Amino acid sequence: MSKYSRRDFLKRAGACAVAGTLPISLVEVAFGNSDPKNFTFAFISDSHITQTKGDNFVENWDRGLRRAVAECNLLDPRPDFILYGGDIAQLGKPEEIDHGLEILAGLRGDVHYVMGEHDYYLDLGEHWRKRLGPERYSFDHKGVHFVVLNSILTYPEWTHKAWDSGMQRMLQMARLDNPHGSPFMVGDEQRQWLKEDLAKVDKRTPVVVFSHSPIQKIYKGWNFWTDDAEQVQAMLKPFDKATVIYGHVHQIQYNQIDNISFHAVMATAWPWPYPSTYKQAESHLAKLTVPMNRADPFFERDATGWQFIDMHSGNVDMRYVLPGNASRRVAFDEKAGRPMDTRHQDPASRIPPQNHY
Amino acid sequence: MKHRLLAIPLLLVGLNPSLSALADEFDADDLKRWQAGFMSAVKSGEKLFHGGIKNPNTMSCDQCHPNAANTHPETYPKFQQQLGKVAVLGEMINWCIRNPLKGKPLALDSDDMAALQAYITWERRGVKLAPGKH
Numbered sequence: 001m002s003k004y005s006r007r008d009f010l011k012r013a014g015a016c017a018v019a020g021t022l023p024i025s026l027v028e029v030a031f032g033n034s035d036p037k038n039f040t041f042a043f044i045s046d047s048h049i050t051q052t053k054g055d056n057f058v059e060n061w062d063r064g065l066r067r068a069v070a071e072c073n074l075l076d077p078r079p080d081f082i083l084y085g086g087d088i089a090q091l092g093k094p095e096e097i098d099h100g101l102e103i104l105a106g107l108r109g110d111v112h113y114v115m116g117e118h119d120y121y122l123d124l125g126e127h128w129r130k131r132l133g134p135e136r137y138s139f140d141h142k143g144v145h146f147v148v149l150n151s152i153l154t155y156p157e158w159t160h161k162a163w164d165s166g167m168q169r170m171l172q173m174a175r176l177d178n179p180h181g182s183p184f185m186v187g188d189e190q191r192q193w194l195k196e197d198l199a200k201v202d203k204r205t206p207v208v209v210f211s212h213s214p215i216q217k218i219y220k221g222w223n224f225w226t227d228d229a230e231q232v233q234a235m236l237k238p239f240d241k242a243t244v245i246y247g248h249v250h251q252i253q254y255n256q257i258d259n260i261s262f263h264a265v266m267a268t269a270w271p272w273p274y275p276s277t278y279k280q281a282e283s284h285l286a287k288l289t290v291p292m293n294r295a296d297p298f299f300e301r302d303a304t305g306w307q308f309i310d311m312h313s314g315n316v317d318m319r320y321v322l323p324g325n326a327s328r329r330v331a332f333d334e335k336a337g338r339p340m341d342t343r344h345q346d347p348a349s350r351i352p353p354q355n356h357y
Numbered sequence: 358m359k360h361r362l363l364a365i366p367l368l369l370v371g372l373n374p375s376l377s378a379l380a381d382e383f384d385a386d387d388l389k390r391w392q393a394g395f396m397s398a399v400k401s402g403e404k405l406f407h408g409g410i411k412n413p414n415t416m417s418c419d420q421c422h423p424n425a426a427n428t429h430p431e432t433y434p435k436f437q438q439q440l441g442k443v444a445v446l447g448e449m450i451n452w453c454i455r456n457p458l459k460g461k462p463l464a465l466d467s468d469d470m471a472a473l474q475a476y477i478t479w480e481r482r483g484v485k486l487a488p489g490k491h
Contacts (some may be wrong), residue, residue, distance in 0.1 A: 143407045279480075279483055297456075
C-alpha cells in the first residue's frame with residue numbers, strides 16, 4: 001500500500017488542468033493488491049511527430065504526445081517504468097525524432113523504446129540508435145522477463161532495392177495501404193538472438209514481448225502483420241504466461257493464441273479504422289476484440305490515447321486512457337484463460353459507437 | 358450504329374460521331390470507353406488521396422483513411438450532427454482539407470473533387486446505400 005491516500009492523490013491531481021481525464025479508478029486497483037511483486041507501467045505509442053518546415057511541426061500530433069506525457073506524469077504512485085511503442089517520427093527525420101524525444105524527456109521515470117517503421121526506413125534506424133541505443137534488448141523486473149524486438153524489418157531485397165534515396169524508401173513504407181510495400185518481420189538473425197535470450201529464462205517466469213507490429217497475422221494489406229509471427233509464437237509457447245504488446249495499429253485489439261495474450265495500444269496521434277471496414281479485402285481481427293469507439297473527427301484527440309498496465313497476476317491488465325471517453329479496461333480473465341473487456345465483453349453491453357461500418 | 362450516322366442531318370456530322378449517337382443506343386466499345394473514363398478519375402483521385410493535395414501540414418487523406426476506409430460514402434447525404442445540417446460527402450472532404458490538413462477547400466464541382474469522390478466510392482463498391490445512417 002502506498003503512503004499516499006486517495007484524498008492526497010485527488011488533491012494533487014486537482015491542481016492540474018488535465019486532471020478531469022485522469023482515470024482515478026485505475027490507481028485504486030493498482031493500490032489494491034498487496035503482493036510486493038505487483039507493479040504497474042505506462043505505455044505511450046505512435047506519436048508520428050511531423051516536421052512541416054524548419055522548426056514547425058504538425059501541432060495536432062505534438063498536442064497528442066504532450067497530453068499523454070502530462071497525464072502519465074500525474075499517475076501516483078508512479079509506474080515502475082514507461083514503454084514507448086514506436087513511431088516517434090512520421091518520416092524518420094532526425095528533426096522529428098529529436099523533437100519527439102524532447103517532449104518525451106518530460107516524462108518522470110525510465111523509458112524503454114521500441115523501433116517503429118516510421119523511425120527506421122529513412123536511415124535504417126541510424127539516428128534512432130544514436131539517440132536511444134540498440135533496438136533489441138531484454139530486461140528483468142520484479143520477476144517478469146521483458147523483451148523488446150525490432151519487428152518492422154522486412155525482406156532485404158526490398159530494403160536494399162535501388163532506391164533514389166532513403167526518403168523514397170521511407171515514403172513507400174509510410175503509406176499504410178501501399179500495394180508496393182513489404183511485410184514486416186523479426187528476421188532470422190533476431191529470432192536466433194531471441195532463442196538464446198529466452199533459453200536463460202525459467203519457463204514459470206512470465207514473459208512480456210514488446211514489438212511495434214503485431215506478432216500475429218491480422219491484415220497483410222496494411223501490415224497489421226508480422227511475416228514470421230508463427231515462428232516467434234513457437235518460442236513463447238513453452239512459457240506458462242506470455243504476452244505480446246504492440247503498437248502500429250492505432251486501435252484497441254486483443255487476442256489469445258494458446259498461452260500467448262496479445263494487446264495492442266492506442267496512438268497519441270490519430271486512430272486507424274479496423275481492417276474489416278475495408279470491404280474489398282478479407283482480414284482476421286480476433287473475434288474476441290470489442291472495438292474501440294468510432295472516432296469523431298471533430299474532436300482531434302478522439303480515439304487516441306495511452307495505457308496504464310497492471311502486472312499484478314503476471315498477466316496484463318490493460319487500462320486504455322481515452323481523452324473525452326470513458327477508460328476501457330481489458331484484463332486477463334483467469335477463468336476464461338484470455339483477455340476480456342471488463343465492461344463491454346458481453347454483446348449486450350456494447351454501445352452504439354462500437355459498431356464500425 | 359455507325360452506319361445510321363449517315364442518315365442524320367449534315368449539321369451533326371461535323372461533331373464527334375460517338376457523342377452524336379442516338380440517345381438510347383450505345384455499344385460495348387462505348388461502355389468500355391466510359392468505364393475507362395471513370396477509372397481514370399478513380400486513379401487521379403487515388404493520387405490526390407495519397408499526398409496529391411498540397412497543404413501546410415504535409416498530411417494526406419490516407420494517413421487516417423487507408424484504402425479510403427472509414428469515410429462511409431454510402432451514408433451521404435446525412436445529418437452531420439457536428440455541423441448541425443445535412444451535408445454531402447464533398448463537404449466532409451472539404452472539412453478534412455480545411456481542418457486536419459489546414460489546406461484550401463476544393464470547389465464542389467471541380468475535377469479534383471469529382472476524382473476524390475470517384476476513388477472513395479470505388480473503394481466502397483458493393484456496400485448497400487444507407488443515406489442518413491450515422
